[in-house]
Amino acid sequence: MERIKKEIEPKSNEIVVDMEDVRLGFGEKIVLKRVNLKLKRGENLVILGRSGQGKSVAIKCIVGMLTQDEGSVKVFGDEVSEKNETELKELRTRIGFLFQSGALYDSMSVRENLEFPLTRVLRMREQDELDKNVDEVLEAVGLKDAIDKMPSDLSGGMRKRVGLARTLIVKPEIMLYDEPTTGLDPITSREISELIMQMQKKYKTSSIIITHDMECARITADRILVLDNGEFIAEGSYKELESSDKKIVRSFFK
Amino acid sequence: MAEQEVSGWKKWVEESGEQVNFLGAFFRNVFTGGFEWNEFVRQCYQIGYRSFTLVGITSFIMGVVLTLQSRPTLVKFGANSMLPLMVSVSIIREIGPVITALICAGKISSGIGAELGSMKVTEQIDAMEVSGANPMQYLVVTRILATTLMIPLLTLLGDAIGLFGSFLAVNISDHMSWMLYFNKCLKAISFSDLLPAFTKTIFFGFAIGFIGCYKGFNSNKGTESVGIAANSAVVNASLWIFFLDVVAVQLSQILFY
Ligand SMILES: Nc1ncnc2c1ncn2[C@@H]1O[C@H](COP(=O)(O)OP(=O)(O)OP(=O)(O)O)[C@@H](O)[C@H]1O
Ligand SMILES: [Mg+2]
Numbered sequence: 001m002e003r004i005k006k007e008i009e010p011k012s013n014e015i016v017v018d019m020e021d022v023r024l025g026f027g028e029k030i031v032l033k034r035v036n037l038k039l040k041r042g043e044n045l046v047i048l049g050r051s052g053q054g055k056s057v058a059i060k061c062i063v064g065m066l067t068q069d070e071g072s073v074k075v076f077g078d079e080v081s082e083k084n085e086t087e088l089k090e091l092r093t094r095i096g097f098l099f100q101s102g103a104l105y106d107s108m109s110v111r112e113n114l115e116f117p118l119t120r121v122l123r124m125r126e127q128d129e130l131d132k133n134v135d136e137v138l139e140a141v142g143l144k145d146a147i148d149k150m151p152s153d154l155s156g157g158m159r160k161r162v163g164l165a166r167t168l169i170v171k172p173e174i175m176l177y178d179e180p181t182t183g184l185d186p187i188t189s190r191e192i193s194e195l196i197m198q199m200q201k202k203y204k205t206s207s208i209i210i211t212h213d214m215e216c217a218r219i220t221a222d223r224i225l226v227l228d229n230g231e232f233i234a235e236g237s238y239k240e241l242e243s244s245d246k247k248i249v250r251s252f253f254k
Numbered sequence: 255m256a257e258q259e260v261s262g263w264k265k266w267v268e269e270s271g272e273q274v275n276f277l278g279a280f281f282r283n284v285f286t287g288g289f290e291w292n293e294f295v296r297q298c299y300q301i302g303y304r305s306f307t308l309v310g311i312t313s314f315i316m317g318v319v320l321t322l323q324s325r326p327t328l329v330k331f332g333a334n335s336m337l338p339l340m341v342s343v344s345i346i347r348e349i350g351p352v353i354t355a356l357i358c359a360g361k362i363s364s365g366i367g368a369e370l371g372s373m374k375v376t377e378q379i380d381a382m383e384v385s386g387a388n389p390m391q392y393l394v395v396t397r398i399l400a401t402t403l404m405i406p407l408l409t410l411l412g413d414a415i416g417l418f419g420s421f422l423a424v425n426i427s428d429h430m431s432w433m434l435y436f437n438k439c440l441k442a443i444s445f446s447d448l449l450p451a452f453t454k455t456i457f458f459g460f461a462i463g464f465i466g467c468y469k470g471f472n473s474n475k476g477t478e479s480v481g482i483a484a485n486s487a488v489v490n491a492s493l494w495i496f497f498l499d500v501v502a503v504q505l506s507q508i509l510f511y
Contacts, residue, residue, distance in 0.1 A: 092383075103381035105381075106373075120385075121386045
């Protein structure tokens with residue numbers, strides 16, 4: 001019931017990420033053939049696809065870590081590859097990127113990891129304010145006890161959650177989650193999926209979620225895209241794709 | 255075959271170009287502000303602390319060995335009173351700076367290369383960049399400036415310890431008071447020895463930090479590239495030290511003698 005309500009809830013029609021006919025290769029190897037993707041404001045878009053199909057590559061174009069060979073990638077209406085260093089930096093402060101690996105700074109404690117984007121990007125100075133933000137976000141990912149630990153003392157799942165906390169702490173307008181629940185137990189996975197929903201509700205975050213976890217897709221997705229062979233081969237809601245006539249699409253839902 | 259040679263050259267030219275770019279990025283970041291004082295101090299401490307023992311021991315042994323080796327020759331010419339002069343001039347002008355720099359190339363440059371290399375592999379540098387923070391400022395500027403400051407200091411300490419080693423070695427066979435020895439050394443060393451020697455250690459320090467950072471920052475993805483980054487940092491930093499040394503010697507010949 002709740003699901004249905006969500007689907008008909010009107011989203012704003014503003015398009016925040018717009019990829020058009022994006023082609024990208026490394027040397028001879030073409031990874032993205034023709035990728036078209038539109039992300040609306042406030043929407044949760046899930047990308048499914050087998051390993052090595054270029055899902056991570058696609059979202060790296062959005063933050064300008066990789067540049068497409070052809071086509072255009074527009075974020076908030078501006079072409080990313082045409083931005084200069086300052087503009088790119090400014091854009092990046094509005095986008096959160098959760099790395100598949102978590103990418104914690106391993107010379108810093110959890111607290112320092114979380115303070116890093118606050119002090120360096122948001123230029124926050126007051127210790128009270130820093131503490132407040134750090135506590136709040138750690139509470140959200142359920143890791144309050146780990147605040148003074150070093151990344152090397154954390155388990156893989158904990159590291160992932162700290163990585164998520166570090167991305168969420170600056171409250172970005174667009175969130176790019178690269179496999180947020182991979183390697184986590186079902187309970188934590190569910191919590192993370194719900195956290196993604198919370199972010200969407202509370203801060204009107206628009207998100208792209210790459211995942212292999214169908215439970216996560218079911219909970220979070222407003223819309224799902226399936227990437228295969230460098231193109232999106234299917235688009236629709238969870239229900240629609242579950243009964244898709246393409247075999248490869250259906251096979252994700254088993 | 256010919257094609258391979260061409261691509262080898264091409265790669266070399268490309269890499270030189272990249273290094274120049276990296277150098278440019280370093281200077282841009284030094285002057286744009288937002289300097290990371292805490293990280294800089296931490297790096298200075300780490301670099302000084304991690305290398306002090308090694309530099310100290312090596313310099314001490316160099317001082318002792320140099321003295322013991324030179325003594326017989328000087329005695330043959332009846333010039334053993336010249337021993338402090340000879341040893342102090344060689345330590346201060348050449349051996350101290352170069353040995354210290356080479357040790358630090360092995361220890362610090364490779365350390366920086368491996369550290370930044372593994373940060374690159376585990377996407378930490380990408381994460382920093384994508385978050386809108388500035389990895390160049392936080393990781394590179396601090397480390398290069400720290401080595402540029404600490405290598406000269408380590409060299410001064412190394413020189414002093416080397417001279418002390420030499421003093422002990424002199425006293426194995428002769429008796430010479432510390433005051434006398436020290437006086438002889440001071441008389442032997444002029445400003446025109448100290449200044450070029452000190453100046454070149456600044457460049458050595460810069461090269462050590464720069465090469466380590468460049469190799470680490472630009473290493474490929476994949477775990478073996480961490481090893482490659484560390485390794486080529488040592489090799490390149492050492493080569494640069496010798497190259498800079500030749501240039502420094504030539505320059506100081508022209509300027510001071
Ligand atoms: N920097 C790079 N240089 C060269 N090739 C790359 C680079 N990044 C990705 N690739 C290649 O692009 C392809 C797609 O990689 P990508 O990481 O996007 O896969 P993915 O869909 O995210 O897979 P997974 O689900 O396993 O994370 C892979 O074959 C990979 O080898
Ligand atoms: Mg991936």
